[in-house]
Amino acid sequence: MGRILLFCCFCGLGLSLGGKAFSQAPAQSDSLQISSLLQKADQFMISGDLIQAHSFADEALAFARQKGLNYDHAAALLKKGEIFLEEDQLDQAETLSKEAYSLGQDMSNPELMARAELLHAQALMYGGQVKESLPVFEQAIERYFKSHPSEEAALAYNDYGYALGLNGAPEKQINNLILSKEILEQVNPENFAELGVTLNNISIAYYSLRDMPKAIAYALQSIAYREKAGDKAKMALGYCNISQFYRGIDQQKVEVYLGLCARLAEEAGDEDRMSQAYITSALLYSDQGDREKALEFEQKAMVILQKKGQDPAMISRRFLSMAMHAVALEKDSLTVMNYFNQSMAYNQRNLNKANFRDLYQQLAFYYRSQGKYRQAYDYINLHTLYRDSIIQENTLSNIAELEKKFETEKKDNEILRLLNQDQLNELEIEKQKALLSQNLLEVGKKEQAITLLTQNQELNQLKIQQQNEELQKQALIATTKEQQLALVEKESEIRDRQLQESRLYRNLSFLAFGILVLIGYFLFTRYKLQRKLKEQESLLAIRGDIAKDLHDEIGSILTSIKILSEVSAKKMAVTQEPIRPYLHQITAQSVEAQQGMSDIVWAVNPENDKIGDLVVRMREYLVKTLEPKEIEIQLLVEEQVVQKKLKMNQRRDFLMMFKEVINNIAKHSEAKKVSIQLLAKGQDLLFSTKDDGKGFDLAANRSSSGLKNLYSRAKALGGSCTISSEIGYGTEVQILLPPA
Incomplete structure (x- = not known):
């Protein structure tokens, strides 16, 4: 229905x-x-x-x-x-x-021919062929309904007016709807239902012209007739319309009429009115800035509209409205584009130009907000094309109507001219007769009548000339519009060509970028491989150093233990000489070997990479080595040094150098006091010891390789070792190491 x-x-x-x-x-x-x-x-x-x-x-x-x-x-x-x-x-x-x-x-x-044409026009209009339906409506009205007022004639004018409104001619729509109303009032003033429908359509037409007082007045008249007809569903329609008319004028009345619409629609079980109530609610909440509520009511309306599926143009507009709400709410692009695509799909069913115009405009705004200016530019051009096309169609329609009126008036004026000419001839004859009869008063009257008719003819000619000029002006405007549209189409073709070239350049850029990425990936992979090889080489070097340390330090100790054990065994077998000194040496060297192994394991452990961990190890060794000799220890470590880190090889070599220095002090210095410092010197690490022992001659030859090891280890780490000593004045050692 x-x-x-x-x-x-x-x-x-x-x-x-x-x-x-x-x-x-x-x-x-x-x-x-x-x-x-x-x-x-x-x-x-x-x-x-x-x-x-x-x-x-x-x-x-x-x-x-x-x-x-x-x-x-x-x-x-x-x-x-x-x-x-x-x-x-x-x-x-x-x-x-x-x-x-x-x-x-x-x-x-x-x-019968007019009724058949009316049915044909309605089928065209409902099928979306609005423009094609207009001449069929006109033919039906001219053939019969114009001269035979009836309820069916009222229907013809009503539907013709509706089609004119769809085609963007609201003034003509109103004229035909008013004719429909007048015919109904003439032939059947008790047909309240039909009068209510016609008045409602007039109200909507005035609303499209933004003439709110007339729109509201006709809507109230429509509701009054529908109340007489007892049609709650259509009363709900009227209240829905009025609530929308009051938007932006009186929000309180919007809410009142919207409540009446919803109540009557539910009582009548009318889904059409319920959907309209939801749409009006969405518009109301949108006006109030509550986009979430507006989108919620649009979705409720959409359930009903899609279920019925009778008005693809309306569904398209509602999806467009949902897209606009989603954009304002900053929904994800997938949701927004889904609404836009649905709007596009439904509008493809009836090809409503006004809907395409608005849809392309909103797509342009959306892509611009997303920074996608190429798509925005394309859509704003499509919007302009549809907007100009609508204007052009209306202009051509107006020109055709002007031509029709001009030709009609031209024929009427020609008939009038001929009649005037006949009257002029008759008046000339009567004037001559009056002159012959010497009736001067009658001659004056005839002369005035002739002058008046002549002036009327001149005025008619001037009017025709003005209409002709107006027609030429409208034709010139139409031609200009056509040229502008052709220019826009040409510009669109040029833009399409530029876009294709741009896409080609973009694809080439992507290809070049891809090649650069591949080259970069290859170089990065090669770098990682080289770095891994270097790390493996470094690891092998560290393993070699560890093996060397084990061989040099632990191996010599174990060899010494083996020799002492063999000597002790021989002594016990041959003589009864005491072997206790040998056993003490074995014990001491075993402890020394254990300590050496512990130091190597500690140095390799990555958890001990901070200098703070190294200081703890140093304290333990100082207490174990110097305190039994009753040597006073002064240890100074700067706070900024504690959190610094050392590499594994640095930790190992530094600990070896530290132990070498402390062992020399314990064994040879005869010192009473030693000062140890661990300081930051710029980015470098400075380790120094100074004792008050007997000192030694640096120039003297020595069989021990301890000092040589100090120099070589410091040099291997990229640092330096400085030793200063004088007999009777103690010894000072300074080791400077670069950062890790």
Whole structure:
């Protein structure tokens, strides 16, 4: 029943057809029976039982064919077409309209031909071919309805007005809707339902022109008629419309009328009105800045609209509105583009230019906000093309109407000119007669009449000339618009070519970038491999150093232990000499070996990479080595040094050098006091010891390699070792190591 609600009720149509059949066909029982069947079909169509409506229409159609009643045959075809129209089977409706038109043409019956044309125009309009429907509506009205006021004529003007509104001509829409209202008031002022629909359509047309006072006034009149008709569903429609009219004017009235709309729609179980209430609620919340609520009500409305699926243009607009809300709420791009794509898909079904215009504009705004200026530029151009196309169509339509009016007025003026010429000739004759009869007063009157007619002719000619100039001006404007559109299309082609070139350059850039990435990856992989090889080489070197240390230090100790053990065994076998000194030496060297192994393991452990860990190790060794000799220890470590780190080889070599220095002090210095410092010197690490022992001669030859090891280890680490000593004045050692 969607079309009955939106455009005009068909409830009187069947009765009208039946009634006409009764009045125009022979007064026979067959025609009366067909009329009765068509009335029943009409009643079932209004109630929504289209199956029963088809059944009675088919019965009437078969009976009319059997009896050869052409007028009733055509009436039954038109009723079938109306039912197909309600079912959205527009092709069948159009086919039946052509068949009915052919019958009317054979009978030379303008009424049947006009009704068939009306059905054809409605099928075109509902199928989205609005522009194509307009001349068919005009033909039907000119052929019959203009001179034969009836409820069906009111329907013709109403639907023609609606089609004009869809085509972007609201002023013409209002004129035709007012004609529809006046005809209804003339032929059937008690048809409250039809009057309510027509007044509601007028109200919507004024709303599209933003004439809110008239829109509200007509909407209230519509509700009053619908209340008389007891139609709650359509009263809900009127209240929904008024709530929308008051948006931005009076929010309190918006809420009041919206509440009435929702209540009546629920009472009537009318999903169309419920969806409109949801849409108006969404608009209300949008005005208040509550986008979340607005989107929620749009989604509720969309459930109903998609379920019915009768108005793809409306669904497209609602998806566009949802996309705009999602953009404002900063939803993810997947959600936003889903709404835009749905809007595009539904609008492809009826190719509504106004919807395309608005959709492309919002897409341009969205891509601009995302920084995607190429897509934004393309869409704003599409928006401009559709906007200019709509303006161009309206301009051409206005020019055609002007030409039609101009030709009509030109013919009327030509007739008037000829009549005036005849009057002038008659007046000249009468003037001559008056002169002959010496009636000067009559001559003066005739002279004035001649002058007046001459002036009228000149005024008419001037008017025609002005209309011709206006027509030429409009044609020139249209030509300019066409040239501008052609220029825009040319610019679009150039942009497309530039875009293709840009894409080519972009693809080449991507290719070059890909090659650079591959080269970079190859170089990075090679670097990682070289670094890994270096790390392996370093690890092998460390392992070699550890093996060397084990061999040099631990190996010599173990060899010494072995020799002492063999000597002790021989002594015990040969003589009874005491072997206790040998056993003490073995014990001492075993402890020394254990300590050496512990130092190597400690140095290798990565958890001991901080100098703070090294200081703990140094303290332990100092206490164990110098305190038994009763040597006073002074240890100074700067705080900034504690958190610094040393590499594994640095830790190992530093600990070896430290132990070498401390062992020399314990064994040879005879010192009473030693000062040890660990300081930061710039980025370097400075280790120094100073004792008050007996000192030694640096120039003297020594069999021990201890000092040489100090120099070599420091040098191997990239540092330096300085030793200063004088007999009787102690010894000072300074070791400077670079950072890790």
